[in-house]
Amino acid sequence: MPSIMETLTDVFRQVFDDPGIALEPETTADDVEGWDSLSHVNLIMAVENRFDVRFTPKEVFGFHNVGDLARCLESKLG
Amino acid sequence: MGLHSPVFLLFLLPVCLLAYWLAGRRWRNTLLLAASLVFLAWGQWLTLPLMLALILVNFKAGQRIERLRGQAGPAKAALVQAVALNLAVLAFFKILTGYAPNVLVSIQGSGLAGWLALQPGQIPSAQQVLPPLGLSYVIFQLISYLVDVYHEITDSEKRLPDFALYILLFPKIVAGPIVRYREISAQLNEREMTRQGTAAGLRRFVIGLAKKVLIADQIARLVNPAFGASSPEYAPWAAWLLVIAYALQLYFDFAGTIDMALGLGQVFGFRFPENFNTPYIARNVGEFWRRWHITLSTWFRDYVFYPLEFTRRRDNHLRQQLHVVLIFLLTGLWHGLTPNFAVWGLIQGIAISLETQGFARWLKKTWAPFQHIYTLLIVGLSWAFFRSPSLAYALRLIGRMVGLPGSAPAAPLPAVDALVWAALAAAVLFALPVNAALQKLWRPLDDRSPRLAVIRRAATDILLLALLAGSALALARYGYLPSIYSAF
Numbered sequence: 001m002p003s004i005m006e007t008l009t010d011v012f013r014q015v016f017d018d019p020g021i022a023l024e025p026e027t028t029a030d031d032v033e034g035w036d037s038l039s040h041v042n043l044i045m046a047v048e049n050r051f052d053v054r055f056t057p058k059e060v061f062g063f064h065n066v067g068d069l070a071r072c073l074e075s076k077l078g
Numbered sequence: 079m080g081l082h083s084p085v086f087l088l089f090l091l092p093v094c095l096l097a098y099w100l101a102g103r104r105w106r107n108t109l110l111l112a113a114s115l116v117f118l119a120w121g122q123w124l125t126l127p128l129m130l131a132l133i134l135v136n137f138k139a140g141q142r143i144e145r146l147r148g149q150a151g152p153a154k155a156a157l158v159q160a161v162a163l164n165l166a167v168l169a170f171f172k173i174l175t176g177y178a179p180n181v182l183v184s185i186q187g188s189g190l191a192g193w194l195a196l197q198p199g200q201i202p203s204a205q206q207v208l209p210p211l212g213l214s215y216v217i218f219q220l221i222s223y224l225v226d227v228y229h230e231i232t233d234s235e236k237r238l239p240d241f242a243l244y245i246l247l248f249p250k251i252v253a254g255p256i257v258r259y260r261e262i263s264a265q266l267n268e269r270e271m272t273r274q275g276t277a278a279g280l281r282r283f284v285i286g287l288a289k290k291v292l293i294a295d296q297i298a299r300l301v302n303p304a305f306g307a308s309s310p311e312y313a314p315w316a317a318w319l320l321v322i323a324y325a326l327q328l329y330f331d332f333a334g335t336i337d338m339a340l341g342l343g344q345v346f347g348f349r350f351p352e353n354f355n356t357p358y359i360a361r362n363v364g365e366f367w368r369r370w371h372i373t374l375s376t377w378f379r380d381y382v383f384y385p386l387e388f389t390r391r392r393d394n395h396l397r398q399q400l401h402v403v404l405i406f407l408l409t410g411l412w413h414g415l416t417p418n419f420a421v422w423g424l425i426q427g428i429a430i431s432l433e434t435q436g437f438a439r440w441l442k443k444t445w446a447p448f449q450h451i452y453t454l455l456i457v458g459l460s461w462a463f464f465r466s467p468s469l470a471y472a473l474r475l476i477g478r479m480v481g482l483p484g485s486a487p488a489a490p491l492p493a494v495d496a497l498v499w500a501a502l503a504a505a506v507l508f509a510l511p512v513n514a515a516l517q518k519l520w521r522p523l524d525d526r527s528p529r530l531a532v533i534r535r536a537a538t539d540i541l542l543l544a545l546l547a548g549s550a551l552a553l554a555r556y557g558y559l560p561s562i563y564s565a566f
Contacts, residue, residue, distance in 0.1 A: 034439075036364060036368075036434075037379045037384075038398060038434050041383075041384065041387040041388070041398070042398075045388075056229070057229040057231070057384075057385075057388070058229050058230050058231050060388070061229070061231055
């Protein structure tokens with residue numbers, strides 16, 4: 001089974017249409033081409049659909065980098 | 079009162095600074111709150127009861143929403159009620175001040191006129207009548223507080239004086255930045271005050287003062303009379319010059335005021351969020367909005383755009399684009415409920431919507447100067463609507479820019495002295511990231527020679543003192559012009 005980071009990388013590559021994206025926990029919006037407010041919404045919804053989870057507004061506001069997102073998923077799926 | 083008004087610079091600021099340094103930790107917040115109340119009430123004393131009522135109502139509402147957590151329906155109802163009340167107050171004053179001068183004429187001499195700082199016998203026009211100082215910023219801060227408490231992103235404030243201080247803190251009352259409670263709540267009770275921080279804050283204040291008084295207000299001597307003409311019948315080159323001059327005046331006016339606010343905040347130990355990041359170097363309109371009035375655009379993103387988007391939970395491209403246009407229409411109307419601000423907002427929204435549909439991707443592959451020209455053209459043309467007194471006026475001005483024949487022979491621009499042209503040249507230079515470039519240049523030099531670093535720092539401080547003296551002279555010579563964004 002792929003890890004959370006591997007699945008996230010796959011979702012990122014699809015949303016940003018860039019097969020070269022390599023994610024680190026420290027990756028932020030500044031590091032990914034085209035990661036703006038609009039694509040952020042599409043990204044969060046794509047992550048929700050892929051992992052079959054729902055984020056609360058508090059969780060979404062708390063995402064400052066990919067590591068925050070992965071940790072939140074981990075606690076939801078755990 | 080303004081952050082660069084003589085009464086503030088010569089009286090309230092020195093008194094406040096001295097008292098703040100002498101006062102013990104315990105009294106500092108009380109002192110700042112008292113200074114903020116004086117600042118707010120100066121010349122517009124009826125603003126005070128309005129603000130205090132808003133603070134009390136929202137203080138109670140925040141605690142009520144917190145108590146109702148866990149009961150989805152009642153908590154949401156309490157939030158909606160409180161937000162609606164805040165928006166109603168904002169809309170009331172926006173309509174009164176921006177859209178109904180006839181109403182204002184009829185209320186002259188009544189108690190209500192005091193709210194708007196109307197002088198008896200003054201014939202009001204949209205330009206002369208200002209809404210209560212800071213109201214748009216206060217309301218947006220209050221709404222962000224309520225929503226954050228509702229979503230459990232922050233807990234409600236339990237001490238009314240601290241809540242009042244968060245809302246009324248005088249450096250940010252004039253023109254923002256829009257500070258969220260969660261960004262500042264810890265600082266209300268625990269903040270570092272160091273000599274270095276105070277010195278850095280004062281330096282930033284002087285830089286802001288110089289941007290406002292020595293650049294923006296000098297350019298204003300060209301722009302204000304030019305836009306005061308009943309019709310903009312200028313030669314095409316003059317119409318272009320006018321719009322470019324206004325773009326620079328507005329930026330230096332607003333960014334200067336924000337520098338003063340952030341600098342003063344730092345003097346008192348507060349860290350406010352940045353509001354600008356050299357916006358005119360952006361390569362598309364979307365990027366411009368990540369660099370211009372950042373605390374307003376992120377407010378709309380977090381409190382309007384995201385809620386709209388996350389309730390749909392389905393990928394619907396058209397709806398997302400409509401939301402983008404709507405957000406910028408609302409951003410426009412935040413400045414005032416007039417057709418001009420609506421058109422200004424729509425231009426931003428439509429441009430960004432097109433950019434997100436592949437245009438930005440295409441643009442990125444083009445020649446870099448072309449990207450800058452495109453961005454400045456869209457933003458610049460939109461400023462024509464932003465500044466003009468009516469839609470017809472803006473359209474005529476743009477018509478003159480593209481060489482459409484005027485209804486009268488071309489009028490000359492107002493005659494101005496060399497100082498105005500020097501301010502324009504400085505504005506063009508400092509709209510570029512000059513400061514960052516200089517830092518990059520002298521950081522390695524500072525590291526290599528500590529003695530050189532001392533000389534460099536002393537020279538910078540002498541320059542800042544010269545800017546302070548120059549700003550004081552300019553204020554005395556040309557008079558006080560309020561910050562443009564204090565009118566919104």
